[in-house]
Amino acid sequence: xxxxxxxxxxxxxxxxxxxxxxxxxxxxxxxxxxxxxxxxxxxxxxxxxxxxxxxxxxxxxxxxxxxxxxxxxxxxxxxxxxxxxxxxxxxxxxxxxxxxxxxxxxxxxxxxxxxxxxxxxxxxxxxxxxxxxxxxxx
Amino acid sequence: xxxxxxxxxxxxxxxxxxxxxxxxxxxxxxxxxxxxxxxxxxxxxxxxxxxxxxxxxxxxxxxxxxxxxxxxxxxxxxxxxxxxxxxxxxxxxxxxxxxxxxxxxxxxxxxxxxxxxxxxxxxxxxxxxxxxxxxxxxxxxxxxxxxxxxxxxxxxxxxxxxxxxxxxxxxxxxxxxxxxxxxxxxxxxxxxxxxxxxxxxxxxxxxxxxxxxxxxxxxxxxxxxxxxxxxxxxxxxxxxxxxxxxxxxxxxxxxxxxxxxxxxxxxxxxxxxxxxxxxxxxxxxxxxxxxxxxxxxxxxxxxxxxxxxxxxxxxxxxxxxxxxxxxxxxxxxxxxxxxxxxxxxxxxxxxxxxxxxxxxxxxxxxxxxxxxxxxxxxxxxxxxxxxxxxxxxxxxxxxxxxxxxxxxxxxxxxxxxxxxxxxxxxxxxxxxxxxxxxxxxxxxxxxxxxxxxxxxxxxxxxxxxxxxxxxxxxxxxxxxxxxxxxxx
Numbered sequence: 001x002x003x004x005x006x007x008x009x010x011x012x013x014x015x016x017x018x019x020x021x022x023x024x025x026x027x028x029x030x031x032x033x034x035x036x037x038x039x040x041x042x043x044x045x046x047x048x049x050x051x052x053x054x055x056x057x058x059x060x061x062x063x064x065x066x067x068x069x070x071x072x073x074x075x076x077x078x079x080x081x082x083x084x085x086x087x088x089x090x091x092x093x094x095x096x097x098x099x100x101x102x103x104x105x106x107x108x109x110x111x112x113x114x115x116x117x118x119x120x121x122x123x124x125x126x127x128x129x130x131x132x133x134x135x136x137x138x
Numbered sequence: 139x140x141x142x143x144x145x146x147x148x149x150x151x152x153x154x155x156x157x158x159x160x161x162x163x164x165x166x167x168x169x170x171x172x173x174x175x176x177x178x179x180x181x182x183x184x185x186x187x188x189x190x191x192x193x194x195x196x197x198x199x200x201x202x203x204x205x206x207x208x209x210x211x212x213x214x215x216x217x218x219x220x221x222x223x224x225x226x227x228x229x230x231x232x233x234x235x236x237x238x239x240x241x242x243x244x245x246x247x248x249x250x251x252x253x254x255x256x257x258x259x260x261x262x263x264x265x266x267x268x269x270x271x272x273x274x275x276x277x278x279x280x281x282x283x284x285x286x287x288x289x290x291x292x293x294x295x296x297x298x299x300x301x302x303x304x305x306x307x308x309x310x311x312x313x314x315x316x317x318x319x320x321x322x323x324x325x326x327x328x329x330x331x332x333x334x335x336x337x338x339x340x341x342x343x344x345x346x347x348x349x350x351x352x353x354x355x356x357x358x359x360x361x362x363x364x365x366x367x368x369x370x371x372x373x374x375x376x377x378x379x380x381x382x383x384x385x386x387x388x389x390x391x392x393x394x395x396x397x398x399x400x401x402x403x404x405x406x407x408x409x410x411x412x413x414x415x416x417x418x419x420x421x422x423x424x425x426x427x428x429x430x431x432x433x434x435x436x437x438x439x440x441x442x443x444x445x446x447x448x449x450x451x452x453x454x455x456x457x458x459x460x461x462x463x464x465x466x467x468x469x470x471x472x473x474x475x476x477x478x479x480x481x482x483x484x485x486x487x488x489x490x491x492x493x494x495x496x497x498x499x500x501x502x503x504x505x506x507x508x509x510x511x512x513x514x515x516x517x518x519x520x521x522x523x524x525x526x527x528x529x530x531x532x533x534x535x536x537x538x539x540x541x542x543x544x545x546x547x548x549x550x551x552x553x554x555x556x557x558x559x560x561x562x563x564x565x566x567x568x569x570x571x572x573x574x575x576x577x578x579x580x581x582x583x584x585x586x587x588x589x590x591x592x593x594x595x596x597x598x599x600x601x602x603x604x605x606x607x608x609x610x611x612x613x614x615x616x617x618x619x620x621x622x623x624x625x626x
Contacts, residue, residue: 115274
């Protein structure tokens, strides 16, 4: 309950941030960067090792691609990705296409293509970790 | 990171995807009745005092509406939230247009509060997530949200002028109904928008301690306290100018078309203020002092002049200064508050501003009932004077403002785990500059957590490569061939 309330307050706080009057907004909202891996997995500024793992990722027993469990988890996780992320992670990692081609085709810079791939891979890893060792990232 | 960020054209999908959103936001900004609202309200029996009651009722309700709409936006489709907001806008315009008395119109204003609460920040968060989905980072968010705000303020200005002319040619009441088709088309555009899958869900907070910490940050540190008060007062005065300013024109019997031109000038200050802030050197004490004196001078003009031109000029200058101050106060707050508390503090400022506005509005309304609208300008002058003093004070004590903690601690010779996870793909692709790559390697030599993380990323890639996933390959052939390749 407290957790849910916490989320609700955080969301509401984000929205009330915008300065405005009854008719017009003033400025755009400021957003903190979205990290690839949830910030709660790392120690905060007041802790002994800021920005280092709060708890190391739990080692995986295996991640056998032939295992139907791994396969289904992966398929479901891919399905949940935003379309662009899905296309890039499939092209790069499942089909092994050339990064230069993949970027050019989507009209992305190589840097953007890698940033998307990094986030997509991190999502898939997170889902597999949840399945294999019950890691609760979020 | 340390590599230079080249200015690149946005990816095609991003541009294409944001078109319906821009159309929708533009159409939603065409609210023709806004410039002549006070004229119409006077026609159906409002006085300065009942205007104040309406504004205060609005100020009391809006912060309450923010919470449920925040929860909704977190859990439900955001385009549909915008559709609901548009429906509230339609309902408010319809009820307002049909109003023949004060209570009905106040009800319409409350419904407008629902529109604002639902739409508040929703577009911003949609744009943020679309940019993140299409480019992998939020670097281009600012420029896109800037573009969308431009479209919106263009619509505000155009509809202010058109609304004034329409009201002059026909009647003030008609502008309420004439706004409806635009909102209806906006609904269609929102429904056609391809909503992001990512939801910029705020990380859950440990509620009690977070609120306590936010509160302490706002109250304890004198420098922060001062900026919080400044920002809240700027919000209050701006609200007052937009809410009560048109009453000066009503008192001087301005024509509806003039209301339109006046409102267009007022809303354009929001955009012009942003531009000027980037051009003015607000670090110079002389500049700040001049602007700080100019605000009460503009406000005091309203207490004595009987000239329409002077009233409009004074209010426009005041609104422009407030737009600049608001951005400045936001920057000071940004610099003085740690990033984890910024959202909470800004939202505290917003609520504080509404709370201050409530008694301010009622007192102004009560005063202008017995003394007339013009002397009520002293209320605005007092607020502007206080803002000026706070602004000068905060500029002259800029040094002691506590430094905000850095977003990521980055000693030049090593990186933290939180930075490493952002660089994994660049590292595996061999795309990092040598020095940064060396740091990644060095970190990986000594950190068991990151070794495991990278191992798991590799296992994930392996699993993707070797599983016969039921995936359809992206339509390689269908994409247009590129004549040149970008070098990596």
